[in-house]
């Protein structure tokens with residue numbers, strides 16, 4: 090009898106998948122870890138895993154387009170003499186001049202200003218263009234202190250002490266030499282063409298007690314006018330929020346692991362930090378335990394893409410959200426119209442993340458004078474404003490359907506979760522049940 | 532001094548007693564000075580270790596602090612002359628832009644951190660991380676400095692008449708370090724460098740401005756960056 094072996098298809102390992110194998114080969118060939126921009130690319134529990142319940146017999150909705158649904162937010166009501174009034178609860182996150190081109194920064198300022206919201210400087214200081222084009226500008230106080238000076242502190246509308254970022258809690262940064270133009274080098278007091286490390290810790294304070302004194306100093310320098318934010322990466326949101334409040338923050342900015350970065354090690358982006366969804370409830374709990382919810386405002390960022398994400402973050406207790414990556418996409422980042430050029434760089438529109446190399450075909454994450462010409466700051470600013478308007482309308486649509494006349498009236502009771510993980514992280518019931526993991530009554 | 536002259540100078544001097552006056556009044560008075568006014572002589576008594584004394588000065592005022600201060604005295608000073616007749620806590624003259632800050636006693640850690648200009652003189656010793664991340668400031672320490680001083684120093688000069696602790700100038704960029712005594716150890720990428728005539732000249736000028744007498748520039752050694760870590764190279768990873 091002849092034995093015939095039937096065909097079995099070749100089987101690839103789930104553990105050693107194609108991407109993993111390629112990464113091992115890349116590491117073996119180069120001896121260096123992968124550095125890239127953007128946020129985590131793996132799938133983690135996110136706002137998509139939550140749904141709104143909408144009004145029904147027990148709650149009645151508001152009329153779309155007719156009944157008012159307020160979107161305004163005031164930030165910095167705790168100590169600042171001049172709190173910030175924004176028309177929408179969506180702010181533009183801190184992204185450095187250096188990582189981004191001048192026209193890109195200008196576009197962000199223009200778009201934010203049209204929309205009545207704030208934009209934020211970044212590692213590398215404040216430029217005149219940015220100040221000029223941003224009606225409300227938050228000035229970051231970072232460990233590197235590149236470009237830090239009291240004049241810019243005074244002409245800022247708020248100050249954001251950056252402790253960490255969601256993409257890399259506990260990590261510093263690196264702007265590679267190829268992106269250091271004369272202007273960037275000059276603003277940072279460093280020679281041109283060398284890699285610029287951004288320290289992971291502040292040079293002149295460690296721990297919450299020092300931070301309290303540091304915040305006091307910044308208030309004294311600016312005569313107690315400006316709101317002072319403290320930005321933390323999503324690591325220990327309950328304690329970080331509580332300590333920031335204790336140190337005297339007016340506003341806490343909490344950036345989950347999906348948050349974008351200009352350039353960080355891939356291993357860091359993918360393996361350190363907690364998903365945004367998991368960060369919000371502990372932070373809100375800390376504020377509530379201290380009697381500070383709504384007195385110290387909470388801004389949440391990391392993977393916010395739509396009005397639905399915004400509404401969900403607010404329903405969980407945030408006062409506002411911040412966007413980085415989405416704002417860059419709105420002004421033209423990763424646009425398929427540059428596909429031919431993405432191909433030449435060995436990538437494709439939507440996947441391009443070598444932002445640290447300064448070759449961005451869209452002219453956004455570059456200091457190349459020719460490439461950055463591709464960003465028309467007026468048109469790009471307009472696109473950002475359109476996008477922010479859509480996000481706001483989306484959030485209002487949902488809030489009205491839940492019967493709320495202000496986005497801040499959204500609450501966890503308006504939500505259910507699609508997965509056990511999301512139910513546990515957001516502490517809202519699994520759809521169709523009245524239970525979430527961690528809640529008693531099993 | 533002639534009695535009438537003395538009275539006049541006393542009248543022109545504004546005294547803030549921090550035992551009875553809130554710090555806020557001092558700092559807001561300093562910030563309220565209009566350019567070109569004569570009313571620029573300030574005296575602070577009973578500082579009692581207060582934090583953020585005389586911060587954010589942006590006019591050429593003179594401030595004498597009679598006693599010791601806490602954190603961040605003269606922070607972000609831009610053009611003022613601040614003298615502390617006592618010792619200073621952490622971060623004295625942090626991020627100074629211009630002007631002069633003199634500490635008659637000792638200074639705690641992070642003295643002159645991230646300073647971008649001006650002159651900081653410490654007549655006693657300075658603790659660890661003196662001149663950390665300095666960006667153009669000149670610092671002269673009559674005594675010794677602690678470990679990790681001038682860490683990631685970008686530019687400016689750090690002059691030490693005494694000794695330096697461990698890991699001096701770790702990850703240094705272009706700041707120039709001059710030490711007269713011993714250096715316990717050098718940090719990553721920091722090396723001793725040749726003292727050239729232009730360095731001796733600069734050193735002489737700094738010593739003079741810092742009121743140092745009877746010390747010759749030739750007694751110092753110069754340290755600076757080997758510039759090996761300027762662009763990431765995997766073969767240098769062991770240095771970190």
Ligand SMILES: Cc1cc2nc3c(=O)[nH]c(=O)nc-3n(C[C@H](O)[C@H](O)[C@H](O)COP(=O)(O)O)c2cc1C
Pocket residue numbers: 126127128182183184185188189210211212229251253254255320344347348349350351390391392393411412413414415444454
């Ligand atoms: C290009 C780029 C540059 C950034 N630069 C900074 C920075 O200088 N300081 C900072 O605190 N965060 C920086 N971030 C992080 C953002 O402030 C924000 O936390 C993050 O982008 C939010 O997540 P999202 O991108 O998913 O919206 C940067 C992000 C990007 C995408």
